[in-house]
Amino acid sequence: MKKVLISLVALTAFNASAAMESSSKVRFAGDSEYSSFCKAVVNDDLGMLKRSLRGKVGQVAASSNDVLRKLVSADGMKCNGVDLIKFSEQREASQVSAYLKTKNNA
Template sequence: MTKVIKSTIAAAVLAVMGVASASAEITADGVRFTGDTEFAGFCKAVVKDDVRLLRSSVSRNIGLIGASQREVLKVVSAKDGITCNGVPLVEFSQSRDASHVYQFLTARK
């Protein structure tokens, strides 16, 4: 019974995350986030290639996205998880040459 509830919750979270997308627009002052900015911290971490910022975003979303840091990371780094500029988070980090964040995300898979 508990597995069914967990599976249902996980499916609901993934459905919500599937529509979560933030766009990073490059401006003279830096980066501006548009769209669903609730999860912009993940995209910002990639733009800055800052693992500490990524970990902070993961911690802030425990309970909202997943029950633990590992679960949050699994959801946001999934192909249908968080997207930045319409690209999944892991691919976005690779395209931005955010090597530290990319290594962090791929080491936890």
């Protein structure tokens, strides 16, 4: 029983480190004030993206939809040299990509 328990703990720790690996190799350069948007794409975290949008209301635009439109516009922010939508496609961030495309077309 102890061997099974130890194996289970080791396997769980390995899975946790593998899941963290994709985001731990990411380094942010430039304006770190907007890095949460890129981080949301890297982690495919829609909640983080929405919180980041709400956090910029009043600074960038009057509503989170307007903030999103400005950030994904032609002269908007870039992650890894590409716009937010293309970056989400490159990273295969399906949830964030679908949200960005839906809101951008609305």
